[in-house]
Amino acid sequence: xxxxxxxxxxxxxxxxxxxxxxxxxxxxxxxxxxxxxxxxxxxxxxxxxxxxxxxxxxxxxxxxxxxxxxxxxxxxxxxxxxxxxxxxxxxxxxxxxxxxxxxxxxxxxxxxxxxxxxxxxxxxxxxxxxxxxxxxxxxxxxxxxxxxxxxxxxxxxxxxxxxxxxxxxxxxxxxxxxxxxxxxxxxxxxxxxxxxxxxxxxxxxxxxxxxxxxxxxxxxxxxxxxxxxxxxxxxxxxxxxxxxxxxxxxxxxxxxxxxxxxxxxxxxxxxxxxxxxxxxxxxxxxxxxxxxxxxxxxxxxxxxxxxxx
Amino acid sequence: xxxxxxxxxxxxxxxxxxxxxxxxxxxxxxxxxxxxxxxxxxxxxxxxxxxxxxxxxxxxxxxxxxxxxxxxxxxxxxxxxxxxxxxxxxxxxxxxxxxxxxxxxxxxxxxxxxxxxxxxxxxxxxxxxxxxxxxxxxxxxxx
Numbered sequence: 001x002x003x004x005x006x007x008x009x010x011x012x013x014x015x016x017x018x019x020x021x022x023x024x025x026x027x028x029x030x031x032x033x034x035x036x037x038x039x040x041x042x043x044x045x046x047x048x049x050x051x052x053x054x055x056x057x058x059x060x061x062x063x064x065x066x067x068x069x070x071x072x073x074x075x076x077x078x079x080x081x082x083x084x085x086x087x088x089x090x091x092x093x094x095x096x097x098x099x100x101x102x103x104x105x106x107x108x109x110x111x112x113x114x115x116x117x118x119x120x121x122x123x124x125x126x127x128x129x130x131x132x133x134x135x136x137x138x139x140x141x142x143x144x145x146x147x148x149x150x151x152x153x154x155x156x157x158x159x160x161x162x163x164x165x166x167x168x169x170x171x172x173x174x175x176x177x178x179x180x181x182x183x184x185x186x187x188x189x190x191x192x193x194x195x196x197x198x199x200x201x202x203x204x205x206x207x208x209x210x211x212x213x214x215x216x217x218x219x220x221x222x223x224x225x226x227x228x229x230x231x232x233x234x235x236x237x238x239x240x241x242x243x244x245x246x247x248x249x250x251x252x253x254x255x256x257x258x259x260x261x262x263x264x265x266x267x268x269x270x271x272x273x274x275x276x277x278x279x280x281x282x283x284x285x286x287x288x289x290x291x292x293x294x295x296x297x298x299x300x301x302x303x304x305x306x307x308x309x
Numbered sequence: 310x311x312x313x314x315x316x317x318x319x320x321x322x323x324x325x326x327x328x329x330x331x332x333x334x335x336x337x338x339x340x341x342x343x344x345x346x347x348x349x350x351x352x353x354x355x356x357x358x359x360x361x362x363x364x365x366x367x368x369x370x371x372x373x374x375x376x377x378x379x380x381x382x383x384x385x386x387x388x389x390x391x392x393x394x395x396x397x398x399x400x401x402x403x404x405x406x407x408x409x410x411x412x413x414x415x416x417x418x419x420x421x422x423x424x425x426x427x428x429x430x431x432x433x434x435x436x437x438x439x440x441x442x443x444x445x446x447x448x449x450x451x452x
Contacts, residue, residue, distance in 0.1 A: 083423050104418040106443020110425060125416040127444055192432070192445050199433065 002302040003112040003119045004295065007133045007170035015170075019138050022287070022294040026142075029062070035297055036065030042095035043069030044087065044111075045122070047103040051263055051285065052122050052131065056099045059292035068095060073103075085114045092116040097300055099131075118299035126160035132262050133166035134295065135288035139280060140219065142287060143258060149176035151216050156182075156223035156243055156268055158189040163262040164223055168193055172202060179204040180213050184242050186235065187225070210243055211252065219258040219280075220245070222268050246270035250278065260284060315392045319344070320372055322363040323385040327351050330361035333380055336409065337373065339365065369395075375403035379439070402437060405430050410439075414446040 003009070010018065025032050041060040045053050048071070057067045084102065088111035091098050099120040100108045105127035112119040123129040141147050152171060154164050158181055168189070171177050179197065181189045181204060188206060197204050207213055214220065225240045244267055245259065261269060261281040273279050325333060330348045339346050345366035354360040365372065369388055377384060378400035386398040411427045412419045419427050419441070428442040439448040 083425075084418065085422065085425075102418070103416070104421060105414065105416050105445075106418040106441070107422075109443055110418050110422055124418075125444070127416075192440060192447060195433065195436075195438070 001116075001118055001304065002299055003108075003115070003121075004130050004299065005109050005112060005119075005121045006128050007130045007137075007166055008173075009130070012173050015134075015137065018134065018291070018294050018298055019141055021297065022138050022290040023142065025293050026287075026290045032063050032293065032297075034064040036060060036063035036300070039065040039097070039300060040095040041065055041067050041069075041296065042091045042098040043067060043071070043122075044091060044098055045069065045071045045101045046073040046107070047101055047123075048072055049101055049123070051288070052101065052129075053099075055285070055288045056120075056122065056131075056292055056296075059289050059296055062289070063293055063296070065296075069099075084110045087111070088115045088119065096303070097296060118303060120295065120299065123162060126162050126165075128166045128169075129162040129262070130166050131288070131292055131295065132163045133170045134291045135284055136163070136167050136221070136260060136262075137170060138291045139260065139284045139287045140258065143280065143283070144218075147171070148174040150218040151178045151180065153180045153182055153210075153213060153217040153220040154189075154223070155210055155220060155245075157187045157225045157239075158183040158223070159187040160226055161223040164189070164221065165193060167221065169196070172196065172200060177202060180217065181206045182208070182210050182213060182243070184208060184239055186239060187242075210245070211249060214249060214253050214257075217253065217257050219260060220253070222259065222261045222265075222281075224261075224264065224266050224268055241267050243268050244270055245273060247272045247276070250276055253278065316345070316364055316366045316389050317392060318369060319364070319366040319389050320369070321387040321389060321394075322365070322377070323360070323387060324354070324357060325361035325363060325384055326381065327357070327359035327361055329381070330363050333363060333377070333384075336376055336380055337365075342367070342371075344371070374398060374400060375406060376409055378402055379406050379409065382437075402431055402434060405442075406439070410448055412441040412444065412446055412448075414441065414444050417441060417444040417446060419443060 043053050043056055060067050084107050092115050097118045099122040100111055101122040102124050105125035108119055108121035108124050121130055158164050222245055257278055258280045259278050347364040349362040351359045382400040382402050387394045388396040407426050407428045419425055429439040429448055430442050432438045432440040
């Protein structure tokens with residue numbers, strides 16, 4: 001049985017197979033409408049999420065499956081002090097697969113160690129968000145036709161932005177990548193990411209000004225400064241509008257540069273960019289459903305009968 | 310005058326960085342047992358200038374060499390049997406250590422999950438960096 005904790009849990013070949021399946025779903029949706037009949041997805045969301053939870057639920061429902069779960073810790077036994085390990089043992093008896101989001105980093109990994117059903121990390125604190133990464137990779141592959149030889153700009157909250165950490169880890173495995181990290185000093189990418197890049201001789205730069213580097217980029221990954229990651233309100237207020245991508249800045253970008261964003265967007269991308277053909281963030285949402293459908297199908301196939309609860 | 314005698318069975322940990330033997334004493338949990346321990350600090354050394362030495366009278370199976378290797382894999386471990394050096398053990402950095410150090414990241418699941426051991430894995434052999442298995446927080450040895 002397989003789980004998904006990090007994009008690196010799948011080999012590049014396995015990811016290619018997953019994306020092929022996602023593209024097949026995209027163009028032949030009808031073929032998959034009963035692919036999960038009789039199967040139940042548990043969405044265990046200990047912290048609020050709209051997009052990811054609904055995307056998982058939509059994915060399962062479109063394949064004829066059912067969904068159970070909770071959407072905040074207050075409505076689960078966690079509010080009574082139940083451990084993650086105990087919760088997943090219980091969920092394993094109710095569902096066939098689980099998508100878990102937790103505010104504590106590593107919680108889905110703890111769950112996977114005690115679970116008899118596949119567990120998908122749907123975001124753990126500021127750590128990893130692998131299904132967003134699968135969404136990002138599928139979007140890039142579908143729109144650019146490849147996943148190598150890019151100069152990638154990542155901008156905003158690179159310290160707590162788990163989507164960024166997962167994406168960098170995943171892109172490290174493709175050839176010809178160069179990373180440009182654009183962030184204020186306080187929100188720089190963590191050292192375990194830069195250590196990893198150094199050890200693999202993958203070029204990267206850390207800069208503060210977006211304007212200086214935007215002409216070089218093949219795609220720009222914007223992120224929101226997340227209020228919930230700050231212990232100090234003052235720091236959040238100071239940093240929240242540090243970057244705003246607008247029409248003026250887009251004039252200096254390549255004609256085919258993609259603008260990606262894991263959403264929700266606040267002020268970091270001006271609304272006037274939405275009509276730009278390079279704005280890709282709403283297409284990502286649709287690709288997110290396809291890739292989660294492909295992931296659910298793939299992981300369900302890895303369960304042996306004797307592993308079921 | 311204090312006379313530190315020979316030990317029948319146990320270990321002599323030599324070439325400990327000066328001043329670090331007390332930390333090792335605690336991390337090996339020697340304070341929790343009843344082994345006879347001699348801690349000799351700031352001993353002149355040709356190789357190191359100054360060094361510490363720990364002599365521990367215990368069964369040879371009692372010492373957790375993984376912990377010792379994690380603390381400092383350059384320490385010389387002399388295994389003593391019958392008052393003689395029976396073996397010199399090489400220390401190898403352990404791939405994983407459990408329950409020795411705690412993750413300091415307040416966002417890590419180890420900060421709230423009951424009964425969850427703190428596990429660190431060797432992320433980079435060359436730089437001897439260990440990271441929390443759950444949140445990947447780096448452990449700074451400050452050693």
